[in-house]
Amino acid sequence: MDHEAFRQHGHAMVDWLAxxxxxxxxxxxVPEVRPGEIRAALPSAAPELGAPFETIFADFERxxxxxMTHWGHPGWFAYFPSNGSPPxxxxxxxxxxxxxxxxxxxxxxxxxxxxxxxxxWLRDLLGLPTAFTGVIQDTAxxxxxxxxxxxxxxxxxxxxxxxxxxxxxxxxxxxxxxxLAGIPADRVRVIAVDDTYAMLPEALEDALAADAAAGLVxxxxxxxxxxxxxxxxxxxxxxxxxxxxxxAWYHVDAxxxxxxxxxxxxxxxxxxxxxxxxxVTNPHKWLMTHFDCSAYYVRDVEALQKTFRTSPEYLRTxxxxxxxxxxxxxxxxxxxxxxxxxxxxxRSYGAEELRTLLRKHIALGHELASWVDAEPQWExxxxxxxxxxxxRHVPPELVGDEPALAAHNAALMARVNAxxxxxxxxxxxxxxxxxxVAIGAWRTERRHVERVWGLLREAGET
Numbered sequence: 470m471d472h473e474a475f476r477q478h479g480h481a482m483v484d485w486l487a488x489x490x491x492x493x494x495x496x497x498x499v500p501e502v503r504p505g506e507i508r509a510a511l512p513s514a515a516p517e518l519g520a521p522f523e524t525i526f527a528d529f530e531r532x533x534x535x536x537m538t539h540w541g542h543p544g545w546f547a548y549f550p551s552n553g554s555p556p557x558x559x560x561x562x563x564x565x566x567x568x569x570x571x572x573x574x575x576x577x578x579x580x581x582x583x584x585x586x587x588x589x590w591l592r593d594l595l596g597l598p599t600a601f602t603g604v605i606q607d608t609a610x611x612x613x614x615x616x617x618x619x620x621x622x623x624x625x626x627x628x629x630x631x632x633x634x635x636x637x638x639x640x641x642x643x644x645x646x647x648x649l650a651g652i653p654a655d656r657v658r659v660i661a662v663d664d665t666y667a668m669l670p671e672a673l674e675d676a677l678a679a680d681a682a683a684g685l686v687x688x689x690x691x692x693x694x695x696x697x698x699x700x701x702x703x704x705x706x707x708x709x710x711x712x713x714x715x716x717a718w719y720h721v722d723a724x725x726x727x728x729x730x731x732x733x734x735x736x737x738x739x740x741x742x743x744x745x746x747x748x749v750t751n752p753h754k755w756l757m758t759h760f761d762c763s764a765y766y767v768r769d770v771e772a773l774q775k776t777f778r779t780s781p782e783y784l785r786t787x788x789x790x791x792x793x794x795x796x797x798x799x800x801x802x803x804x805x806x807x808x809x810x811x812x813x814x815x816r817s818y819g820a821e822e823l824r825t826l827l828r829k830h831i832a833l834g835h836e837l838a839s840w841v842d843a844e845p846q847w848e849x850x851x852x853x854x855x856x857x858x859x860x861r862h863v864p865p866e867l868v869g870d871e872p873a874l875a876a877h878n879a880a881l882m883a884r885v886n887a888x889x890x891x892x893x894x895x896x897x898x899x900x901x902x903x904x905x906v907a908i909g910a911w912r913t914e915r916r917h918v919e920r921v922w923g924l925l926r927e928a929g930e931t
Contacts (some may be wrong), residue, residue, distance in 0.1 A: 695726025
């Protein structure tokens with residue numbers, strides 16, 4: 470493809486994307502395809518000869534697009550949102566076009582220094598202490614693993630007796646990070662939760678004391694602000710005080726809920742975060758920034774670098790002593806230019822417009838929760854502090870029959886999802902089946918929340 474052909478196809482691609490955004494609501498959220506159907510329609514071997522770009526793009530529209538799930542759809546209420554926005558997309562185009570590998574300051578000085586600036590901007594917007602220094606990781610899963618590895622190495626010889634702690638409602642990536650950090654399952658403590666699904670500090674205190682008495686060394690405590698199942702918010706201050714008392718690394722997983730703290734009224738949910746050694750939140754979930762962009766903040770940069778620093782001769786430069794080389798701040802050596810899209814988003818919308826978007830989603834979540842509470846045959850199954858509502862339908866004839874209620878609500882959700890207008894996912898809370906309505910896609914308006922509630926009620930009445 471020569472220069473002029475690139476220009477022509479590039480303009481056409483932007484036009485196509487603009488139409489895609491405009492018409493997205495008309496598409497099914499999740500495609501109607503069977504497992505293996507798309508793979509079977511594609512050639513089994515790579516082509517020997519190149520094809521015209523027009524042919525390739527036509528095949529994309531014919532073979533690939535019909536099998537895509539549309540995360541940006543206003544009817545997306547599944548998992549958590551994975552938001553992008555036009556400014557973020559344009560920044561991704563630039564970053565990809567520049568082709569920079571941003572592992573060190575010298576490999577792209579502007580990429581390193583822009584990352585330092587935007588991470589400080591975001592830290593201040595979130596109300597985090599200035600003692601935290603930020604670095605962009607790919608996902609919260611990687612960020613939590615980085616915290617675990619740093620905590621392990623900081624312990625030195627005591628790491629052989631290291632124990633780790635998280636709540637029963639912590640994200641699955643936390644247990645995975647413990648395992649990847651070499652902490653055996655018999656030294657991982659899963660702490661009980663209260664009736665709001667938040668960690669019980671007294672249960673953590675008992676576990677810490679029992680391990681100390683057994684000659685084990687508490688190494689890392691992970692608390693969550695906005696759990697995946699229900700957006701429960703652990704009492705960060707009480708947990709942090711217990712972690713500090715025993716010298717354990719304290720990591721706060723605020724992957725989903727943390728970005729909402731740019732709204733001052735949400736910051737009380739992060740009360741005590743200043744006690745943490747590290748914090749993670751994901752702008753790619755709720756802050757209009759394309760996946761992947763995970764903001765990881767750490768207090769002890771030297772401990773982080775001690776774990777991840779690599780300095781072979783061929784990577785050394787004359788500037789190393791006065792710059793940040795972000796290859797030493799995480800697992801991979803290579804790094805994408807992720808800071809550019811976050812900078813575009815913050816510059817394009819400004820903090821106040823982003824706060825307005827978050828407040829709208831949170832208000833819609835609270836409104837949906839009130840509709841559920843007002844219906845006798847519907848049950849809200851957890852507090853709804855942010856944009857997620859957990860609910861189920863409880864017909865009188867099924868009251869007390871949990872297996873029947875689970876089957877009934879699973880069938881109800883399948884009927885709603887089959888419409889193609891919306892997409893929901895489920896969880897288990899205290900072993901009880903719950904549907905999750907996660908409000909956070911940036912195109913979602915009140916009418917879409919009214920529609921999903923209407924579809925749920927219609928299915929419940931069938």
